[in-house]
Each structure stands twice: as C-alpha cells, then as structure tokens.
Amino acid sequence: MNVLSENPFQVCKKILRTIKEKGADIVIVDFHAEATAEKIAMGYFLDGEVTALFGTHTHVQTADEKILEKGTAYITDIGMTGPKNSVIGMNIEASLKRFVTTLPEKYRVATRRGNT
Numbered sequence: 001m002n003v004l005s006e007n008p009f010q011v012c013k014k015i016l017r018t019i020k021e022k023g024a025d026i027v028i029v030d031f032h033a034e035a036t037a038e039k040i041a042m043g044y045f046l047d048g049e050v051t052a053l054f055g056t057h058t059h060v061q062t063a064d065e066k067i068l069e070k071g072t073a074y075i076t077d078i079g080m081t082g083p084k085n086s087v088i089g090m091n092i093e094a095s096l097k098r099f100v101t102t103l104p105e106k107y108r109v110a111t112r113r114g115n116t
Contacts, residue, residue: 008033009045016049029053036062036076043074054078059088086110 012029019027027050031042039055046053048070054077055062061079068074080089087095091108098105 008038009042012042012046016046026051030056032056039076043068043072043076047072047074083110 008031016027029042029046029050029052031039031053033039033042033055034057036055036058039053042055043053047068050072052073054075056078058077059080060077062076065073065075082089086092087110089110091110094105094108097103098107
C-alpha cells in the first residue's frame with residue numbers, strides 16, 4: 001500500500017459516499033490486496049457500510065468467512081478463477097519442473113485438463 005498515491009481506505013469512503021448518494025442499496029467490494037492484514041482491516045473499516053467485502057489476490061481461498069458485527073459479509077480471500085487442475089492456474093508439469101529442478105521454466109497457463 002505504500003506505493004499508492006492515494007490511501008485505499010480514504011478512497012473507499014469517497015466512493016461509498018458517491019454510491020450512497022445515488023441510492024445504492026447493495027454494495028459489494030472486491031478488495032484486491034497483497035497482505036491479509038490489509039483485507040481484514042478493510043473489512044472492519046467498512047463493516048456496516050457495505051453489504052459484502054471479499055478479498056482477492058492469493059489464488060487460494062481462506063476459510064474465514066463470517067458476518068461482521070455490524071452486518072457486513074466478509075472473507076479474506078475468495079481464491080482464484082481458472083483451471084481446477086493446476087498450480088495457481090499454471091500448467092502442472094511446468095510448475096513441477098521449476099520446483100523439482102530449481103531451474104527456470106516458463107509458466108504456461110493450464111487448460112481445462114490442467115496439463116496441456
């Protein structure tokens with residue numbers, strides 16, 4: 001967050017004011033952030049102000065879904081979209097080669113089967 005020109009917490013508040021002035025009843029926030037702490041803090045910051053907040057980025061879903069004290073639905077990370085049989089969306093064989101040999105291997109996006 002230190003490289004951003006604007007603070008995401010303050011930007012969210014500005015956007016929320018605009019959305020609510022236009023009469024939105026349901027507000028769902030996708031907060032794409034690196035650290036889980038950033039996402040958890042944003043959840044508490046927006047609790048009661050938004051309908052739901054879900055974090056994205058880490059490729060693997062967290063198991064901390066809950067309804068916060070003021071009624072906001074929350075989960076730190078919903079996981080990834082993409083091929084189920086993959087290593088974070090990448091071809092399994094290429095990924096294994098990188099880990100097993102410690103040599104560079106170009107990542108290739110997995111197909112539906114995950115390996116071709």
